[in-house]
Amino acid sequence: MTEFLGLPALASQHGAAIDRMNGYVHLLMALLFVGWGGFLLYALWRFRKSRNPVANYHGVTSHSSSYLEVAVAVAEGVLLFGFSVPLWIQRVDRIPPEGQATVVEVTGEQFAWNIHYPGPDGRFGKTDITKIDVQTNPLGLDRSDEAAKDDIVALNQLHLPVGKPAIVRLRSKDVIHSFNLPEFRIKQDAVPGLTIPVWFVPEVTTAEMRTRTGNPEFQYEIACAQLCGLGHYKMRGFVTIDTPEEFQTWMDAEEAKVKEEGDESAWN
Ligand SMILES: [Cu+2]
DSSP states (O other): OHHHHTOOOOOBSSHHHHHHHHHHHHHHHHHHHHHHHHHHHHHHHHTOTTTOSSOOSSOOOOOHHHHHHHHHHHHHHIIIIIIIHHHHHHHHTOOOOGGGSEEEEEEEETTEEEEEEOTTTTOOOOBOGGGOBTTTBTTOBOTTSGGGTTOEEEESEEEEETTSOEEEEEEESSSOEEEEEGGGTEEEEEOTTOOEEEEEOBOSOHHHHHHHHTOTTOOEEEEEOSOOSTTGGGOEEEEEEEOHHHHHHHHHHHHHHHHHHHHHHHHO
């Protein structure tokens, strides 16, 4: 189905179900398009003036069109209740427990993605609007808060381990953005004032995808899918799917950076 629709390579667990549904919807639409187009041509020919010089006041007496309409409605009902709704419930209602997932907060702003990990303690530190500094502290993280001391903040670089559910809590600092990960079949608006969770299981590491696509420079992208201002076009982040070991190495390096910065500010 992925090839048939010309979709980006697939890299998440639930993505195949989304592609399948997308394919069925396109098939039904193609069928309707051909059916309606054919019917229009038939009607033009069948009811041409030379064959029908006088108007027929009885109209259509056969019921076949009603049966066809019912069949289309049934097909649409099956798509909606058989495929869409179960998938939707799974996506928005069956969020895995946080203890079994990588939890990360992603905050959109004009024009970047701020990535915030809770650090080894697993608790997100307090943020304070008065502490926001566009250059040094875009989230306004309050490092004096015990839970914030080990928090990791990154810009446009989201790392996740392969095979483990990832829960992304989406937020926005200014306008509505949209967090779009095409290869993971994830797209969700980030709305100011709301924290919206999205979850998925990444199944293909960045390295593996590089081999698969034959592109040594391949990167999973975070695209902003909502026209959010003049710099919308450059609001582009990257997702790196690591093996669990690589992820730990990256975390440790980020953790060391945080410690270093903490020591420096204490010294100052
Ligand atoms: Cu945006």
